[in-house]
Amino acid sequence: MAQVELEKVTKIYDNKVVAVKEATFTVNDKEFCVLLGPSGCGKTTTLRMIAGLEEVTSGIIKIDGKIVNDVEPKDRDIAMVFQNYALYPHMTVYENMAFGLKLRKFPKDEIDRRVREAARILGIEDLLDRKPRQLSGGQRQRVAVGRAIVRNPKVFLFDEPLSNLDAKLRVQMRSELKKLHHRLGATIIYVTHDQVEAMTMADKIVVMKDGVIQQIGTPFEVYNKPKNLFVAGFIGSPAMNFVNATVIAKGGGIWIKTSGFEVKVVKEHEPILEKWIDKEVIFGIRPENIFDKLFAVAPQPENTVTGVVDVVEPLGSETLLHVKCGEDVLVARVDPRTQAQEGARIDLVFDMNRIHVFDKDTQEAII
Known part of the structure; x- marks a missing residue:
């Protein structure tokens, strides 16, 4: 796994909209870091810049000590889990999870070992022959996570992965993702607008508003010692x-x-x-x-x-x-x-x- 560093990372779109302004923070090796804020605050844009899906206007992104600004997404050794699962509908669960490894020309027996190990960790061994349309939302989310796990990447990136699930399933998946983090010893950067998700899962929370980082700290710190009115009001339910x-x-x-x-x-x-x-x-x-x-x-x-x-x-x-x-x-x-x-x-x-x-x-x- 690896450390991720952002140094004054800025994203300005062609229409002069500043989506992210001088974001600076470090995600330590094996840390679960949550980017938290309301819709449109720049958290997903920040995640996509780390992934290489968005170009950085200025600033530096490092993964494992190496600058990756000009490195292609496929060469950054990251795996991303999206909000909408992004599964191939015509493939089985097994094929969806194996697809990325096949593209990288992994041996068949190694692919099989990784897929079955990930399926065992996630409790979806009996779903490997099914198509995505035959799965519930929670099962699809597990498959999307499994597809990331088999890659054994340096960094996992999660973009609001639980927002499409019902309330009860979200609570269950929160604890499962936390257990998964401990089991894999993974570096995870997780985007959400849900402060309960952030408080329950994160080692570190980066609170954002209008593209600007408001506070960085542990769940305890941002809850008990908010740096400003926005952080104080955004974290906590009912609100302060x-x-x-x-x-x-x-x-x-x-x-x-x-x-x-x-x-x-x-x-x-x-x-x-x-x-x-x-x-x-x-x-x-x-x-x-x-x-x-x-x-x-x-x-x-x-x-x-x-x-x-x-x-x-x-x-x-x-x-x-x-x-x-x-x-x-x-x-x-x-x-x-x-x-x-x-x-x-x-x-x-x-x-x-x-x-x-x-x-x-x-x-x-x-x-």
């Missing part, structure tokens, strides 16, 4: 709550004041926010860090806010509350035993150790 606020000094402490509540900042955050006193900021807190006061541990007046319940969404293992506080509506993920009723008042407790504060102008994280 954002409220326009002002930092104020009161009673020897620093508080966050909004249209509907005031909460006191913990001591460790005070030095950071001192220079923001009397300035407008954006206050952020995730739904799971807001608690129904009846089930909160040691609530204090300075981290408790009162609002009116707008919507109650019982989900079995948890309940989502939409609570109107002043001009803003907060979403709280609370204990399912909550007695909250729509239209009733409720006290909510914030975990002030888990808050986020953003610069209103630059949208960069302050805390």
Whole structure:
């Protein structure tokens, strides 16, 4: 397997549209790296440039330490799995998986060994004689992955491979791909717009927006320490709550004041926010860090806010509350035993150790 390096890689199309701007990141050997972002953010274009299917306007791409900008796709020692499977309908599963090896003039016994080994790993040994039209979506996806595995490439590239599957099958295939990654010890670059896929599978996440990399980090880092408002809002479901606020000094402490509540900042955050006193900021807190006061541990007046319940969404293992506080509506993920009723008042407790504060102008994280 191999390391993949991008140094200031840019793609500008003929109509002057900048699809990717100075993308710089490294995917280490045997790492599972996910390119994550909304549709049109440049993640698939980045993947296609690594594959050699798109020409690089400027910058350098290295695979295994060698510059591959001018190397043909077939000579880059990569294998790509597409969203639409791209199987040959007239060939059997066995023939689809063997086709690339036949083109490369591999001996028949070596082809057979590789195909059957890949089929065993993926649990599709009993499908080798079938045609693609006789397979379910999940089975077709396994065949597409198997066709990549038999190549034994240095790098696997996946372009939204699970987007055509139903929700239950997507969950199953996520865990199978993760297990496959451990078994093969492969270097994988995986494109998706689904942040749950990214969080559950990745060793490293590259978050993109409008062709620009916003943040690179582990799932833990991009979730708990987002660098800006976009990353904070894109990762997490339900999304982080954002409220326009002002930092104020009161009673020897620093508080966050909004249209509907005031909460006191913990001591460790005070030095950071001192220079923001009397300035407008954006206050952020995730739904799971807001608690129904009846089930909160040691609530204090300075981290408790009162609002009116707008919507109650019982989900079995948890309940989502939409609570109107002043001009803003907060979403709280609370204990399912909550007695909250729509239209009733409720006290909510914030975990002030888990808050986020953003610069209103630059949208960069302050805390």
